Amino acid sequence: MVGRKYDFLGRQFSYLKAAFLAMEQSVNIIDLARKCGGGYVSEGVQFFFLEHCLNSGIHEGFEPDFIYARNIVKKIIIAVESNHGTVVDGLYEQLAHYMSSFQDNTSHNGRSRVVKHITFLTDDDGLENFSIPLQCSENMLEGDTGCVIWPSSLFLSEFILTYPNIFSNKCCFEIGSGVGLVGVVLNKVKASEVIVSDGDLSTLENMKLNLDLNKLQSERTAVSQRLNETVSVKCKHVPWETISEKELEVHQPDIILGADVIYNPSCVPHLIRLLSIFLTRRSSNDDTNKNEECRFSPPVAFIATVIRNVETFNYFLKHAAEAHLTIIDITETNKPHSFLPYMVSTYNRANVRLYKLLSHI
Ligand SMILES: C[S@@+](CC[C@H](N)C(=O)[O-])C[C@H]1O[C@@H](n2cnc3c(N)ncnc32)[C@H](O)[C@@H]1O
Incomplete structure (x- = not known):
C-alpha cells in the first residue's frame, strides 16, 4: 500500500x-x-x-x-x-x-515564440524518459499554423514510440511537418532516413531551428555520418500544389506521415495527389540496395487527424477513393500508449483519429 x-x-x-x-x-x-x-x-x-x-x-x-x-x-x-x-x-x-528583472515587461504583447520541452514519459515501457525542445507559438491563437504543436502530432509521436519497429530502418517522409516534432521522434526510433517538409517558408525556417535545437540539423548529416552516427533528418520545401512528381520521386519513402493536414478543402486534391504519387511507387532499381522486407513491402502512409469539419473529411475520403487509396481507421486497433499523461490543457487524445493508407492499384 x-x-x-x-x-x-x-x-x-x-x-x-x-x-x-x-x-x-x-x-x-x-x-x-x-x-x-x-x-x-x-x-x-x-x-x-x-x-x-x-x-x-x-x-x-x-x-x-x-x-x-x-x-x-x-x-x-x-x-x-x-x-x-x-x-x-x-x-x-x-x-x-x-x-x-530587466525582462519584466508586464505584458505578453510582442513575443510570439517560446521554447517548450515535450517530455515523453516512457519509463513504464522500460525506456528512458526524454524531452524534445521545440520553438513554437505560445498558444494556438498566436502565430502561424505551422508553429503550433497540434494534438495530432503528439498522438502520431506516441504511436511511433509505441510501435518503433514499424519505423526503424525505414525511410520516412513527413508532409506538413510544422514544428518538426514527428521528425525528431522518428530519428529517436532509428528510422534510416527522415525527411520533414512543409509548404510554408517561415514554418520551414522554424523547423530547421528545432532540428538544430535537437542536434539534428540536416547540414550536420555529413559530419555525423563520418562519426558513424545514424543522424539523418532533412528539411524540404514541399508545397503540395506545385511540387512536381519528378521532385517527389527521388525520395521513394517506405512510410509517409502527416499530422493534422486535412483541414483546408482547397488543399485536399493536392494532398491526395502527393499521397498517391508516394503510395503507388513500384519497386525500382534503387530498391535493390534495400533488404528483402523493405523491397517488397508497399509504401504505407499514417495520417493522424482531428476531424473538425466532417464535410472536409468526407471530401478527403472521396478524393482518396477516386485515387484508389484504401483508408483504414486504426485508432482503436493500434492504440498508442499514453506517454504524455500530464498534458491535459493542450492535448485531448480522444479527439484524434489515426488512419493507415495504402494504394490498391
Ligand atoms: C495544422 S498544421 C500541423 C502541423 C504539424 N503537423 C502538427 O501536427 O503539429 C498544418 C501544417 O501543414 C502545412 N500545410 C498546409 N497546407 C499546405 C500545403 N498546401 N502545402 C504544404 N504544406 C501545407 C502548414 O504550413 C502547417 O505546417
Whole structure:
C-alpha cells in the first residue's frame, strides 16, 4: 500500500515537472501541484518546484521561459496563501527577482515564440524518459499554423514510440511537418532516413531551428555520418500544389506521415495527389540496395487527424477513393500508449483519429 502511494506521488511529481517544461496552462500546473501535496500545495511541493522546475536549468540545461515562470510562481503563491498555507522564502525571493528583472515587461504583447520541452514519459515501457525542445507559438491563437504543436502530432509521436519497429530502418517522409516534432521522434526510433517538409517558408525556417535545437540539423548529416552516427533528418520545401512528381520521386519513402493536414478543402486534391504519387511507387532499381522486407513491402502512409469539419473529411475520403487509396481507421486497433499523461490543457487524445493508407492499384 505504501509502495503504491509512493508510486502515485512519484508519478505526480514527474507530471508536474513535465507539465511545467511543456508550458501547460497554470490551472493544470496548480492542479498537479495540489495532487503532489495530497490536496494542497505543501512546502515540500514548493521546494520541489523551486529545485526541479524553476532551477532545472542549473542541473539539466532547461531554461524556463521568463514570463511563463513568473506567472506560474505568482499563481502558486496565490494558491498557497488563499489556503492559509506557508509560502517558502525561496518562492517569494524568486518572484521578487522576476519583478525587478530587466525582462519584466508586464505584458505578453510582442513575443510570439517560446521554447517548450515535450517530455515523453516512457519509463513504464522500460525506456528512458526524454524531452524534445521545440520553438513554437505560445498558444494556438498566436502565430502561424505551422508553429503550433497540434494534438495530432503528439498522438502520431506516441504511436511511433509505441510501435518503433514499424519505423526503424525505414525511410520516412513527413508532409506538413510544422514544428518538426514527428521528425525528431522518428530519428529517436532509428528510422534510416527522415525527411520533414512543409509548404510554408517561415514554418520551414522554424523547423530547421528545432532540428538544430535537437542536434539534428540536416547540414550536420555529413559530419555525423563520418562519426558513424545514424543522424539523418532533412528539411524540404514541399508545397503540395506545385511540387512536381519528378521532385517527389527521388525520395521513394517506405512510410509517409502527416499530422493534422486535412483541414483546408482547397488543399485536399493536392494532398491526395502527393499521397498517391508516394503510395503507388513500384519497386525500382534503387530498391535493390534495400533488404528483402523493405523491397517488397508497399509504401504505407499514417495520417493522424482531428476531424473538425466532417464535410472536409468526407471530401478527403472521396478524393482518396477516386485515387484508389484504401483508408483504414486504426485508432482503436493500434492504440498508442499514453506517454504524455500530464498534458491535459493542450492535448485531448480522444479527439484524434489515426488512419493507415495504402494504394490498391
Ligand atoms: C495544422 S498544421 C500541423 C502541423 C504539424 N503537423 C502538427 O501536427 O503539429 C498544418 C501544417 O501543414 C502545412 N500545410 C498546409 N497546407 C499546405 C500545403 N498546401 N502545402 C504544404 N504544406 C501545407 C502548414 O504550413 C502547417 O505546417
